[in-house]
Amino acid sequence: MIQYCGVDFKNPMVIASSPLTSKIEHLVDAEKAGAAAVSTKLTFIKQPFYGKLRMHTYLKNGSIICYDRRNDLDESLKLIDEAKKRTSLKLFANITHDGTDLDGWRLLAQKHEEAGVDLIEANMVCPNVGLSTKNIQGSDAISAHEHGGAVTGQNPERIADIVKVLKDSVKIPVVVKLTPNVADIGVTAKAAEAAGADGVCVAGAQSSLPLVDIYNQGKPQYHLLNGVAHGSLGGPATKLMGFSLVANIAKKAGLPIVGGGGLETWQDSIMMMMWGAQLVTVCTAAMWYGWENISKQVEGMEKYLEKMGYTDYSQITGQSLQYLRSSKDLDAINGWAAVEEEKCIGCGKCEKPAHCNAVTMVNKKAIIDPVKCLGCGICEALCPTKAITMQMA
Ligand SMILES: Cc1cc2nc3c(=O)[nH]c(=O)nc-3n(C[C@H](O)[C@H](O)[C@H](O)COP(=O)(O)O)c2cc1C
Ligand code: SF4
Ligand code: SF4
Known part of the structure; x- marks a missing residue:
């Protein structure tokens, strides 16, 4: 059991707002799979355009989404109603308002609270709304869409105004899902905190563009789409960025964090908590x-958790933060790469790194000169037989 913003979760697993959370059948499946919660699909009062699910997938790296169907308010309320009847999932309502007024935010939050969601998740992350227009037309472009999603999350004052309205509108906790497309996530997280937000959600999902077909005049590799907009990246490529964003928020703001981006294994998820x-x-x-x-x-x-003797997930959260310091406060430990001769199959991979002249191959065995070794550790990662380990002096 975990308490997040005063709400009980049976475990830390939340299914992120996406096509996985837009239909009741999926929510039922999410609960069967063991998830504690879902963030329902992004909802507008009335969405600015009706997209279809179109993605660029670059397996083992990431998927980009630049065009998708969101929910209108009435569709979302129906989904919440069904979810309350058919599941015991905790529900985050992922909402955004695509106008300059704040009343739209108030309406969306109040309606979802009445429908029975557990938390509001103010979407200040979606790059398809706002950011794609801004990136293409420049920041002077005038469009209602510039006020939704990621553009909102880039403006600390706007974040604060929206959070204040949301806090004034509902009694349930207000979590802000922030865009990672900012110079310092600590600044936007602190703006949300100062305005009264209860929590913050972030994923390393930088706005991205896809691979292109170099034999077809650079046509982007999206299926069934005639062009491309800046899209949100998900998948393994975002994991390390996610760690950095979460750690920065944890260091700079006091808000409890929902962290994501590229979590594929239980070890990834535990690391995100650490x-x-x-x-x-x-x-x-x-x-x-x-x-x-x-x-x-x-x-x-x-x-x-059981194996490690922890009684509670809160004992894991933030463990790695003690190691996060500025570069000038780090001390390098002297050492070098050492080869276990019996394990070396003479493949020569460790001899390749362009910055290194410490490795030579003698009789199909790698020999590493400890004096020339810079200690980077790349050969250890390259070695297919794990013959190399870094040794402390
Ligand atoms: C197809 C697709 C649709 C998404 N739609 C939403 C959305 O409606 N609202 C939202 O906040 N995030 C949305 N996201 C972002 C995810 O919620 C998540 O934060 C991001 O994909 C990073 O996590 P992952 O690497 O586990 O995918 C979407 C992502 C994908 C791939
Ligand atoms: S640790 Fe880096 S510098 Fe040292 S031998 Fe390996 S690749 Fe070369
Ligand atoms: S990469 Fe490993 S197996 Fe290949 S030569 Fe180097 S030490 Fe030997």
């Missing part, structure tokens, strides 16, 4: 590998 997250979100891994991925992650986390 960098400061109380809850974790998953989307792409389940879209690629099915609900089974969620079951495995939940099961793995529970077993880990």
